[in-house]
Amino acid sequence: MELVELHLENFRQFKDDTIEFSQESEKGVTVIHGSNGSGKTTLLNAFTWLFYEEVDFDTRPDRLVNEGAIAESSVGDRLTVSVRLTFEHEETEYIARRKAVYEKQSPTDFDGELVDMDLRVQYRDNGSWSERHNPKPTLDQIIPERLSSLFFFDGEDIEELAGIDNQSRIQESIQNIMGLTILERATRHSNAVAGRFEDEVEEHASEALSKLIEEKRAVEDDIEDLERKHQDVKRARDRIDQEIRDIEQKMERLDESAALQQRRAEYRDERDEIEAHVERLNEDIRDEIQEKGFVTLGMPLIEETAQKLDEMREDGVIPSELNDSYIDSLLEAERCVCGRPLEPGTEHYRQIKAMKGDTVAEGVEQSALRIIGHLNQFSEMRSSFFENVDEIIAERKGLHDEIDNLTEKIDQVSSELQDMDLTTESGESIKDLEAKRASKEEEKEERIAELAQLKQRIEDKEEQIEELQQEIDEQRDEREEALLAKRRQKAAELVEEELDQAFEDLKDRVRKLSNKKIRDTFGSIASKDLTAEITADFELKIWQRVGGERVEVDKSTGERQIASLAFIGSLVAIARQRYEADSESEYFTGGIYPLVMDSPFGALDMDHRREVSKVIPELANQVVVFATDSQWKGPVEEEMSPVVGRQYWLDFDDGDADDDHPVTRIKTERAAVGGD
Known part of the structure; x- marks a missing residue:
């Protein structure tokens, strides 16, 4: 897919504006400059509204119609809000347009009532335009909604971009962009087929067998709910763990708290090693019990x-x-x-x-x-x-005593940090940071305990399923229909197992391919002693060589963003590589995708801005970047100017004057842009 032109009509603060995107092979970057609040996020949302009818605004998310236009209209008047995108995909030119019609309900109504919504997709065929009769599936096939967070993202909130640094997001992104969801859907379909055959078994079975099947299904529903809760709690724990690391990194960078934080890290590493030794001793005890x-x-x-x-x-x-x-x-x-x-x-x-x-x-x-x-x-x-x-047991007791001693030392460090009143540049004192960290640690322990409880409940339910399945298999039912349905159900379950194994194998193959791309991209811009990889457990890790050994390092904000961009870029590159390859892929044909990113430099220092500026143009054939003047000036402008094909400036009027309303005009030359 290659973007050609975007036109907005009465969409939020834009009344009638157009952006033409750079399509030059050597200058594929389009930059849109604007102050905070001028409409950069609105432009990003224009894409997602057009493709998926989804928007994400911090203020008045339901107000799409231009405030000035609806204010000037009369009660009963109807206004059209539209976004039109011209693009090329697989050597075919498309025009996609979504429009919404709003009717003004009262003199003070500035939102309007939605009375009509229409989506149309046209394509040029042999020089003439034709219309797709299934516009939504057409757009979803070109850029599926499940991929939207990869190609249209807000980089101003660094945590959202760095949020890719967790197992579930990485696995989901890999299987989405590589088309592996086809196998996943096939697995789910096989499961559904097995369920339908089980319905037939229940329909023709004896009363006792029907009760067993009904009970098994109820337990399966319980497991599904528990697994969903387990996943949610796991994500919450990972998020809290990242917040703790961020706080500790802040304290490591402060002269007054650096030594204490380093000492705590050493105590904690030593305690982790001892706890690992304790677990090995527990394993030895289990082996002794099993053997003798x-x-x-x-x-x-x-x-x-x-x-x-x-x-x-x-x-x-x-x-x-x-x-x-x-x-x-x-x-x-x-x-x-x-x-x-x-x-x-x-x-x-x-x-x-x-x-x-x-x-x-x-x-x-x-x-x-x-x-x-x-x-x-x-x-x-x-x-x-x-x-x-x-x-x-005696050795284990001695190790537990050492763990208790180290825990006391860690607590002592925490007490010393909580006594420091020095205020940081962000306005927080070291005492406040430590109190916040301690609170997060308590939250993390609660989540860990909750995970253990959920895991145990899931295991108990799975044992119950096995017992019920054994009872079902042992049931003697001589009715021909029930026996036939049982055989079909068993066949569907075997197919599901084979598909599931194929899905896992392919996902790991793609992980390894993506891993190579990440190492190359990350290694080209990060410090020479740092490397990034996706582990076998689908975790995005950054490693450092220390004394000839490889150790994991906490990722600073800049390194997280570089690693996340490298991950996204690796998937885009793999998709492009598969698309341009002559041979047919057994699981994915690939595609060419653009990247649209809002403020990817906001939370970075100057050094990391320069490094990220180097990698962004390499992420995709076509890149659209929104940036404030302060973000653009300096290293970003120096690195990216040679590859910029088009630039626009958002001229924003906040409408403070009487009878005036906020409006943004898109200009092709620098305007008097306000503050950042």
Whole structure:
């Protein structure tokens, strides 16, 4: 997709304005300059409103109609709000236009009532224009709504952009842009098919089987709700964890608190290592119990068995040898020593009779003595078990004491920080920052506890599902319809398992491909000793080489933004690469996408602005950037000017004069733009 022209009519503060986007291969960047509040965010929302009928405004989100236009109209008048975009996609020219008609309801009505909404998409075919009869699916196919946050994003809130730094967002973005959602949908479809066959089983089944299926479905619904809650809590925990790291990084940069914060980090790292050692000891205890724990439970029975055998041997119940007369007595009684019948002519009878005359190398008495000896060895094994476990527990107790000591030191650092009244440039004191950090730590612990509870509940429910499924499988129902539906349900479940495995395999392949692109992009602009990667667990990590070893580092605001941009750029590059490749992809044909970003420099220092300015033009064939004058001046302008093909300035009038209303005009030359 390549943007050509955007036209706005009565859309918020824009009355009748047009932007033509640069389409030059070497100068594919279009820059739109404007002060805060001048309409940069409105332009970003114009794209999402046109494509998806979605807007995200901080103030008056429901007011789309131009305030001046509706103020000048009479009650009952109708005004048209529209956004029209001309673009090219796969060598075809398109014009997409969404319009909304609002009717003024009263003299003080500045919002209007929506009375009509229309979306049209036209395309040029052999020199003439034709209309798509399915405009919404057409636009969603070109840039799916699930990808909108990747291609139309507000960089002014750095946390939103850096929010890509979590497992769920990274996985979701990878599978969305690479088309892997097709497999995911296929998996869900197979699950739905299995569910329909289960409906048929229930319909034709016995009352008992129907009740089991109904109960299983209720438990499955419970699991789905619990998993959704687990995901929400996990995201909340990750967000809090990032907030804690941000606060600590602030304190690391302050001379007065840097040493204390560093000391706390060292204590915490040491405690983490000890806790990992404790977990290994716990694993050792579990191994001991698994290997020898049965001895402690079975020892009374083992001792009783050994004693009984010895008594039987001493009383002569166990003979010293197997002689012919003893065998004759068994054959005559027609019953084996084990109690089994010995009928003449049977195989067992012949086997016993064949023992007559054999030389017994070791009598039964000797065998009994050997068994008694083996049973007595269990006593030694029990002693060894208790000795080993006692040693591990003693070592673990010592480590717990060290953990308690380090925790006290960490708490002491926190107390010292809470006594510091020095105020930072942002207006917060070190004491305030530490109090905020401590509060976030409490929130994090609450989320961790909540996650553990939810996980346990999910596991309990899954065990319940397995038990119910076993009962369902064991149900005997001879009705032909029910048996057929059962077989079909089983087949659908097997297909679902295969699709799910294929989905996971492809997702990991794309992760590795994206990972290479991220390393290349991040490495070209970040410090030489820093690298970025997506781990096997789909976490975006930044690593640093320290003394020949690779250690994870907390990401500063600038590094987070560079890593996030590198991630987005890697997906765009992969999509373009797959699209331009001659060979057919087995899972994704790719595409060419533009990037539209509002204020990607706002929260960065000058050094990081320069680095981000270097990478932005490389992210996509066509990039649209909104920036204030203060963000643009200096390193950003120096780095990006050579690749800028078009520039516009937003001339904003706030409408403070009597009978005047806010309005923005788009100009092709610098206007007298107000403050930032």
